[in-house]
Amino acid sequence: MSAANAIHLAVTAMVAVVLVFRLAAVRRNPGDPAVLALFLATLCFQVALVLGYPTWYWFVDRLLGGVPCLPQFAQYAAVMAMFHFASVFALHLVEPDPEEVRRGVRRHRWLVAAALALLAVTYLAGPFRLGMRELGWTGQRDRGVLAFVLTTQLYSGVVLLGMVRLAWRHRRIERRFLRLGLRFLGVGALFGFLQGVHKIVYLAALVAGHPLPWNENGPKGVQALFLLPAVLCTTIGILLPAWGSRIALRWSRERSYRRLAPLADALRDVLPAGEPPRGRRSRLRNRVIGIRDALIGPLRAHLSADVHDEALDRAVRSGASADEAKVAAEAACVTAALTAFRDGVTFSRQPALTFADDLDAEASWLARISQATR
Missing domain, CATH: 1.20.1070 (Rhopdopsin 7-helix transmembrane proteins)
Structure with a gap:
């Protein structure tokens, strides 16, 4: 031929x-x-x-x-x-x-x-x-x-x-x-x-x-x-x-799943594992839902608005953009809340956390917070 x-x-x-x-x-x-x-x-x-x-x-x-x-x-x-x-x-x-x-x-x-x-x-x-x-x-x-x-x-x-x-x-x-x-x-x-x-x-x-x-x-x-x-x-x-x-x-979702690992691991003691994932999209969705459930459920009372506001103010003064400052503030707030959860400390005023409109945007936002908590 x-x-x-x-x-x-x-x-x-x-x-x-x-x-x-x-x-x-x-x-x-x-x-x-x-x-x-x-x-x-x-x-x-x-x-x-x-x-x-x-x-x-x-x-x-x-x-x-x-x-x-x-x-x-x-x-x-x-x-x-x-x-x-x-x-x-x-x-x-x-x-x-x-x-x-x-x-x-x-x-x-x-x-x-x-x-x-x-x-x-x-x-x-x-x-x-x-x-x-x-x-x-x-x-x-x-x-x-x-x-x-x-x-x-x-x-x-x-x-x-x-x-x-x-x-x-x-x-x-x-x-x-x-x-x-x-x-x-x-x-x-x-x-x-x-x-x-x-x-x-x-x-x-x-x-x-x-x-x-x-x-x-x-x-x-x-x-x-x-x-x-x-x-x-x-x-x-x-x-x-x-x-x-x-x-x-698909690449973005796989990357978001990996970047969410630090935050998901940190919250493992707060919220029991959910249903076993089926497929890549389900795996990412389960991880995002698990993190959000922990933040608005068992961890909610341990989130401090004062910690959030102080971290936001520090980030703004250091020259961070408004978006980067929000990430830094929520990451600091979640990190402090995990300590407060273990110590049994609660707060009367909680911050307004950021929520996205769809799975991919939500995963991307939480992945940024996850990386900031490392």
């Missing part, structure tokens, strides 16, 4: 895995047009990859009765549909105005419909008329075949250039992983655009009677130099907004 075929199979397998995850996302979000567009773009990409592998190409060719170049036509149509759905996905992802999204989607629909109609006409005028079973690696001088190839390249170039412009226009978007995903998507689209330019130049040189001294595609074709980074960057750009945030959230 050649290196090009091995890489092709590896990319096909990778896209198949992504397709399974995208199908699961569609089932979880049946009414989300962005999720559906991404799934359809991935599906079309998989169809194009399958038809681009020689063994599978000829299998489909035999399955379709040997109609001239019909698998090639299907592959080109799948590529164009992939770019259409990818551009629709990108539009839904970054455009905040719903009306602008609707107008953009309508424009893309008209454009891809016209391009597919032109592709069908050039297919009949070129490969079908000549009875070709496949397009050669070194190109073809027939005008119908050239028009067939150029239709796909020109449409793809227009859409890819639009995606590059979209990524550049929204390069400073606030959401971190969306911003990074758009950058990768833009770089992938740029490589795809350059591949299209190279193909057009290659065909122009062939028509002019001065063919370039290398194959454009095939096992030794130079298009891999453009397509491999295009596929890699585009795949990363598509996956990063969703998977990057999930990985970051």
Whole structure:
């Protein structure tokens, strides 16, 4: 097996895995047009990859009765549909105005419909008329075949250039992983655009009677130099907004769980252990609930507002920010309360502790107090 075929199979397998995850996302979000567009773009990409592998190409060719170049036509149509759905996905992802999204989607629909109609006409005028079973690696001088190839390249170039412009226009978007995903998507689209330019130049040189001294595609074709980074960057750009945030959230929760250990250990004698945790999120939630239960339950009467206020005042005088001063004050108050709990000392006035709105914010805040008590 050649290196090009091995890489092709590896990319096909990778896209198949992504397709399974995208199908699961569609089932979880049946009414989300962005999720559906991404799934359809991935599906079309998989169809194009399958038809681009020689063994599978000829299998489909035999399955379709040997109609001239019909698998090639299907592959080109799948590529164009992939770019259409990818551009629709990108539009839904970054455009905040719903009306602008609707107008953009309508424009893309008209454009891809016209391009597919032109592709069908050039297919009949070129490969079908000549009875070709496949397009050669070194190109073809027939005008119908050239028009067939150029239709796909020109449409793809227009859409890819639009995606590059979209990524550049929204390069400073606030959401971190969306911003990074758009950058990768833009770089992938740029490589795809350059591949299209190279193909057009290659065909122009062939028509002019001065063919370039290398194959454009095939096992030794130079298009891999453009397509491999295009596929890699585009795949990363598509996956990063969703998977990057999930990985970051999981890492953040694992880090918060570890940082809560000093405070949880210190409060172990105050509150008995709860239910055994199930999963990472449950483990973190149990630890946060256990700490909060100790602070508002058995330890509440031993918390001193005077200790809290004095620690807050010291932190402010030392130049700490308001947020850092609150952390220092609550940490000092909890540390003193643990001593008071062991000595049986209670106080008449308790401080108002800080509470967050959700699990992750609460875990992050308590983790800062936990580290300050060390």
